[in-house]
Amino acid sequence: MNQDKTFLGTEPIGKLLRQLAIPTVIAQLVNMLYNIVDRIYIGHIPGDGDLALTGVGVCLPLILIVSAFAALVASGGAPRASIYMGKQDHDTAEKILGGCFALQLAVSALLTAVLLLWSRDLLLAFGASENTIGYAASYMQIYAVGTVFVQLTLGLNAFITAQGFAKIGMRTVLIGAVANIVLDPIFIYGLHMGVRGAALATILSQGLSCIWVLRFLTGPKTLLRLKKENVRFRPALILPCVALGTATFIMQASESVISVCFNSSLLKYGDDIAVGAMTILSSVMQFAMLPLQGIAQGAQPITSYNYGARNTQRVRKTFRLLLKVCLCYSVALWAVIQLCPGAFARIFTPNAALVAFTVPALRIYCGALFLFGIQIACQMTFVSIGAAGCSIIVAVLRKFVLLLPLIYLMPRLLADQTMAVYTAEPVADAIAVTCTAILFTVQFRKALRKLDAED
Template sequence: MKELRKRSIMWIIVSYSVPAAMTLFITAFYNIVDRIFIGNCNGSVALAALSICYPLSFLVAAVGLFCNGGGRSIFESYLKKGQEWKANHTFGMSFLMTAASEIFLTIFLFVFMEEWLRLFSVTESTYTDAKSYFEIMALGCVPQGLTLVLCDFIRIGGKLKEEILIMALGAIANIILDWVFVVVLQQGVKGAAIASVTAQIISALAAGCYIMSKKSPIKIAKKFFIIDDRLCTRIVKGGLIAGFIQLLLGVVVVVYNRELNLWGQTIAVSVYSVTASLLMFFMMLAAGIGQGIRPILSEYYENGQRKLFLHTMSAAMCFSLLMTGMLWILVELFPEQILSIFGADAVMMTIGVSAIRQNFIIAPVVSIILLGVSYFQAVKKEKIAMLLSFLWQIAVLIPFIYLLPLRKGLMGIFLARPICEGIMAIIVIFWIQRSYSKIKKMTK
């Protein structure tokens, strides 16, 4: 971090946040590309089927983060101390736990497939497509989980460009394979699932080959894969917050799908598929900035550089609000054009334009919430960070999803998120201001 003293705060924020945001965008890209191809080639019912299966991706990511989230920080800490053996051992434990957990999850998904589909709110009209997509995507648990863990450790080992290239390789492969399977071979949702899983396998193999190469920051040997119970426990504890957030996101999608089926049927679920895709861009952008600045904030805080800490946090918040604000303007001005990208028909367009404008009416405040979570993680207030995530995704949002339709009908469901985010932004600002006041007193 010594070289950062010679750089401006904004340069630091941009240089650390852009790669993190790019990685998150590429990760989210698979679902979005599938939806675009399916919406244009197979219609709104097939698009709704993909939305029904959407929680599966959060479940896979959550399992991966439980087994890997803590390993990243432990690995980085050992590298800084020059303890390469312990760093490599940390990678070995994260890899083994991720592989084993994702294999178990795959089996669990197949054994209870019908129960999962019912839980995800499948309907008679979406059942066939949803089942076809689900059973193939379940096979992608292992490659998706391993890609995440391998790329995380490649990035933390200082090979950021290589990580982005590996992720981009999978994303490009997904586009090409979607075109082949969905457009050329006309395999529908089944083809989209095959394309996604194949692309994930390509990314996992590319990451594995790089890890095994001489350029890799990680050394591979049998001794690094000897199970250490204490280390495994530390890794899991460190990944609880990240994994918990992913699970909450999946729960929210399930609740949305259930209420949309009740109040607007399949076409409303199709519209939600588009709004969920747009929401990814807002969240990935803000989360990328939060992830990028978190290690810098932690460094400043631990070293007692309180003024730099406060300036960096304030500048990052302004930068995130600016970027999400620019995206918000595009979404509010061009909802018809966005819906047409996903192959929306006249009925879907009628519902979708109002739904998008209402759902994203105050979307930039996502920056305040997500950077607030990163802030409290940086100052070692993990419990507050977890509480904020719980309030945002469960305690505040879900009641509004159930209650607002009783007064506003279908559009009430799409109003739930902006109302929730407005409330959460006020809560986050209040808590950050209290924390700021304490830190400012410490600088005097």
């Protein structure tokens, strides 16, 4: 694999986006299987599958926080490494890679300690009930041990994709997902470990992916190599990466806060079945969002490289194509969910009552999904050009300014209070997309005019 170091600045945009986005989308869909497959197997455990599914669903906020910390480092570090590659400064790009690796190790150690010591208390705060806390705590105690694998796999794989090696990044995820699919039934049913088996299968699978990533980044085929001398914290290089990654961190970490708010509000107006439905809704939303994020991440190396190379024409063309593809996907998936919500619900549970409750909730919850192509295209382009401030504003607006208050406000406005909780999502999404589009129109043009003026 002798990749031309300048191909991101010379190959046709459409060809590049296909080459980078398709493997990245596949990787995102497969990556989703880590949690989805666990839930499918757990939901079908004879006897107590429904309670076990709800218990593992309560673990989702903590799992999202672990992933968010990986994104804090990688989603800022990888685009900045691509920008320096566009400037033909590979030495600085490799120092960014090494510094991000060092930071991820430190974060992993801290997260592991916190989860091992306080996961039960956190799960109770996040909506676990007396009926589900046993399942949730059992899953989380084992998952905590594999935190370092999650951090390094998600974090370092972003640097592989940022170099244009999307197929290698896809293989990273495939290795872990296939292992997870094989190990889940063995541990859950064959060894009668239940939710503990699901957690063990997940961390062992992530460990295999982690080994693959490290072997590639220290091998001869990578453009940016992970070197011992670069594994150190350089504030001048790493702090801007953390600043740029803050928007993605807020998006992902806020999911845990939002999940807590949804669960507490649903327990107030409904019961365990409403929380169980929320587990299914969040899983379907993952299915909706991850391919969108995969498409956007496929465009990120192209945008970042050409922004670093000051090729504004290619930056504009990449965004336009990204917007079209994202919109087509979000509209198509929205239509499928509205027409066949029951098909999605039955993937996760055979319980007829839970399926019946989930069907109208899913239609409401995903009501504004068709607009999300705009949100993702704009937000990822902000990150790709290093516009940390704008990306943070967009992330904070949607989750904290809009969705969080609406979760508690909507039940006061609508008669069906339980379904009103789910309504908060599409209302927040519609307002957020409108504001994002306006901000992007102004700031994107401003950033490119500034780049042209510097030339």
